[in-house]
Amino acid sequence: MSLQRKIGKEILFFDGAMGSMIQKHNFTVPPEILNISNPQIITDIHEKYIEAGSDIISTNTFGAYSHKFGNLEQIISRAIINAKAAVLKSKKEVYIALDMGPSGKLLKPLGDLEFSDAYEIFKETAILGEKYGADLVILETFSDTYEAKAAILAIKENTNLPIFCTMTFDENQKTLTGGDVLTMVSLLEGLGVDALGINCGLGPKQIEPMVKEILKYSSIPVMIQPNAGLPKSVNGKTVYDLDAEEFSESMKRMCMEGALILGGCCGTTPEYIQKTVEKCKLLTPVSLSEKEYTFISSGSRHLLLGREPLIIGERINPTGKKKLKEALINKDMDMILQEAIDQKEAGAHILDVNMGLPEINEVEYIVDSVKAIQAISDLPLQIDSSTPEVIEAALRVYNGKPLINSVSGKKESMEKIFPLVKKYGGVVIGLVIDENGIPETAEARYDVAKKIIDTAEEYGIKRKNIVIDPLTLTVSAQQKEAIETLTALRNIKQGLNVKTILGVSNVSFGIPNRQSVNSTFFALALQAGLDLCIINPLSDLMMGTYRAYKIFAGLDENCREYISCYSDKAIVTDTVKNTSRKASVSFSPLEECVVKGLKDIAYIETKKLLETTEPFDIINSHIVTALDYVGSNFETGKMFLPQLIMSAESAKRSFDAIKEHMDKQGKKTELKGKIVLATVFGDSHDIGKNIVKAILENYGYEIIDLGKDVPIETVVSSVVENDIKLVGLSALMTTTVVNMEKTIEKVKEVMPQCKIMVGGAVLNEDYAKMINADFYAKDALSAIPIAKEIFGK
Numbered sequence: 001m002s003l004q005r006k007i008g009k010e011i012l013f014f015d016g017a018m019g020s021m022i023q024k025h026n027f028t029v030p031p032e033i034l035n036i037s038n039p040q041i042i043t044d045i046h047e048k049y050i051e052a053g054s055d056i057i058s059t060n061t062f063g064a065y066s067h068k069f070g071n072l073e074q075i076i077s078r079a080i081i082n083a084k085a086a087v088l089k090s091k092k093e094v095y096i097a098l099d100m101g102p103s104g105k106l107l108k109p110l111g112d113l114e115f116s117d118a119y120e121i122f123k124e125t126a127i128l129g130e131k132y133g134a135d136l137v138i139l140e141t142f143s144d145t146y147e148a149k150a151a152i153l154a155i156k157e158n159t160n161l162p163i164f165c166t167m168t169f170d171e172n173q174k175t176l177t178g179g180d181v182l183t184m185v186s187l188l189e190g191l192g193v194d195a196l197g198i199n200c201g202l203g204p205k206q207i208e209p210m211v212k213e214i215l216k217y218s219s220i221p222v223m224i225q226p227n228a229g230l231p232k233s234v235n236g237k238t239v240y241d242l243d244a245e246e247f248s249e250s251m252k253r254m255c256m257e258g259a260l261i262l263g264g265c266c267g268t269t270p271e272y273i274q275k276t277v278e279k280c281k282l283l284t285p286v287s288l289s290e291k292e293y294t295f296i297s298s299g300s301r302h303l304l305l306g307r308e309p310l311i312i313g314e315r316i317n318p319t320g321k322k323k324l325k326e327a328l329i330n331k332d333m334d335m336i337l338q339e340a341i342d343q344k345e346a347g348a349h350i351l352d353v354n355m356g357l358p359e360i361n362e363v364e365y366i367v368d369s370v371k372a373i374q375a376i377s378d379l380p381l382q383i384d385s386s387t388p389e390v391i392e393a394a395l396r397v398y399n400g401k402p403l404i405n406s407v408s409g410k411k412e413s414m415e416k417i418f419p420l421v422k423k424y425g426g427v428v429i430g431l432v433i434d435e436n437g438i439p440e441t442a443e444a445r446y447d448v449a450k451k452i453i454d455t456a457e458e459y460g461i462k463r464k465n466i467v468i469d470p471l472t473l474t475v476s477a478q479q480k481e482a483i484e485t486l487t488a489l490r491n492i493k494q495g496l497n498v499k500t501i502l503g504v505s506n507v508s509f510g511i512p513n514r515q516s517v518n519s520t521f522f523a524l525a526l527q528a529g530l531d532l533c534i535i536n537p538l539s540d541l542m543m544g545t546y547r548a549y550k551i552f553a554g555l556d557e558n559c560r561e562y563i564s565c566y567s568d569k570a571i572v573t574d575t576v577k578n579t580s581r582k583a584s585v586s587f588s589p590l591e592e593c594v595v596k597g598l599k600d601i602a603y604i605e606t607k608k609l610l611e612t613t614e615p616f617d618i619i620n621s622h623i624v625t626a627l628d629y630v631g632s633n634f635e636t637g638k639m640f641l642p643q644l645i646m647s648a649e650s651a652k653r654s655f656d657a658i659k660e661h662m663d664k665q666g667k668k669t670e671l672k673g674k675i676v677l678a679t680v681f682g683d684s685h686d687i688g689k690n691i692v693k694a695i696l697e698n699y700g701y702e703i704i705d706l707g708k709d710v711p712i713e714t715v716v717s718s719v720v721e722n723d724i725k726l727v728g729l730s731a732l733m734t735t736t737v738v739n740m741e742k743t744i745e746k747v748k749e750v751m752p753q754c755k756i757m758v759g760g761a762v763l764n765e766d767y768a769k770m771i772n773a774d775f776y777a778k779d780a781l782s783a784i785p786i787a788k789e790i791f792g793k
């Protein structure tokens, strides 16, 4: 029977770990090479899993990508041959999954890899997998939804293979990039994978609560491949804390809850799979059901629509906004980013992104804007354009499940937009306008809405993923029709069982005191059942109306949200300004830029500050304080790696300005001495080390900068080759100070007379002594007297 017919109907068993099985042989080559050098070992492992009861075995191709292996085709073909040999021998109906892990490179903005380059990497492997006879692809151990999206598109667009996609979560139930399980479900289900779930990272007990959550919301089969518990070190070896019996008991529980595809990851062996098969084989598979929840998401945040009205910030749209128009024409991305930040702070849940300006290339601008906004904001986006090509370009690079604004009831619009919605996943907004224009009556608008929904369903788009916009009309010009909008909204929501949306502000065009009309219409629309409200969140009156409405709708228990928002503010009169911004943490403008990751403004703010403030004060009182704030939020799970990276980038830009300033000021004196600087092995934090470098250079020392993550031998050979008297080492992590200690030991071994100074937030004076450093520098300036002491000048 074909695999497709079994997916979702039967309990399917995957294999367990390949890596742990290979490790037992102590090979030194990458595992993928063994497909060619030691095929029998790989086939034997597959055979053992088939004997244990696996219905699907995964090829030994976890990291098989063209940038790692020149002989990619050979590796993949041999890997599939090895798997096929085991299947043939077993005479069982076993399917072969092309195993694809992450590319090993981080995508922008986390790393250097472009989304389109990631796509190409995955495409090559997937095409070869299909060519040599894989039955499906298993994408596993992904920790960045964006990378998973690149892989899924690459496989879907270039092969016909079913896709199972699993991601890895930590004990805080988040991926490395901060997404939770529902963020994953929204994206992967939208992209149309055949199964989704969790693998690696944790044991079955730790993933159980997450699996329950996934099962509640996922309409597609759920797959689990946990580790054999949590790792611990025994006699220098990593072992896992669950035996096969305990592992399989947990697997059985999750299978009874509804997980349909079961396997194992690190530490699991054929015994674990065999026990799991024994315990689950005869269970009745829990039948799949369509879950009627509507989600949209960014890469790190999901939003459930319909539970309460949500605010869509309308301000990233040049229509009628002179300043934004100018900013766009001048490619001033910072203004757009600032709008994104301000709207979020004012209470927006979603950001509209519209680049419809005749003077600019809309495709290029929307792509750049979507990428830039999603790098600094975790709010889901509404992709807004009247041009299908623009919508598609934005959908492609968007990291998440977006709102798509919009399709109309016109045949041509539906023919162009629905295939995009189906392919990329998203919630589409249907405007009740068709070839005959906007209907005047509520009944006729209902009919257009129904036509849109029926047609969408023909394209395989579920009703839950459609939102209808009954269209706001200008009350001064079309009073009767504007009022009809409210009736249409109510009828469409109730009669067609879909969510609704309105762009509220249009109602008041052409009349004075627009805000009163807007806020009254808004309140009426909310009362009529509006789910998504496109408004200006920086308008006090609109946000006040929204928050007050929530009180009366029973959505703000004991008026808690309202009170906390307004207790410290003067009564709302209206001007368009942002009163909801709470100054709970007060930052200087530069600190704010670093915290929010606004690189270019950080540079400008630093330049301004340099007119009045000493460089070192800027470092200590702005850059370091901002990074400390980001660091502690990261530690407590309030901020995630992408934000940490953007903050680090902004700190670097700020420091660029400082360095330019110091270079201009610094007198070129004769060099006072040569110092080697390095961030120790395993540690990529180099902002502090670079500051130390700049300051020492400014004081006339020559610096040999070995960079970050520097192997011990590199430090040692540089010290010897350059006959160095002073080495500076930096380390920021508890896990890397051990390498600092080892580096000191080696340097002292070969050059006992060479002095070593150490620094970095993780160290202190006592610790520095303990690891035999000669000097501890608490900050960059403290490095100067140390250098003076060594070189006597």
Ligand code: B1M
Residues within 6 Å of the ligand: 623, 624, 627, 628, 629, 630, 631, 632, 634, 635, 641, 644, 645, 647, 648, 677, 682, 683, 684, 685, 686, 687, 688, 689, 691, 692, 727, 728, 729, 730, 731, 732, 733, 734, 735, 757, 758, 759, 760, 761, 762, 777, 778, 779, 780, 781, 783
């Ligand atoms: Co990461 N990071 N980070 N990080 N990061 C820390 C260090 C962390 C404390 C955050 C936290 O959880 N609170 C934590 C370490 C926890 C621990 O070990 N206890 C951490 C972690 C966990 C990680 C990752 C593992 C996250 C992940 O991937 N899951 C990962 C590690 C990657 C690796 O190294 N293998 C990671 C990655 C990153 C970024 C890449 C995103 C980025 C670094 C970018 C870069 O440096 N190019 C980053 C950042 C920015 C930070 C924080 C927020 C800020 C570090 C910094 O630049 N501070 C940091 C939290 C924090 O420190 N508050 C954090 C400002 C800098 C000027 O201070 O380096 O101390 P500092 O330098 C000072 C002085 O100490 C002294 O002078 C400088 C100026 O006064 N000094 C010296 C420093 N070196 C000196 C040498 C000297 C003399 C003086 O002589 C030689």
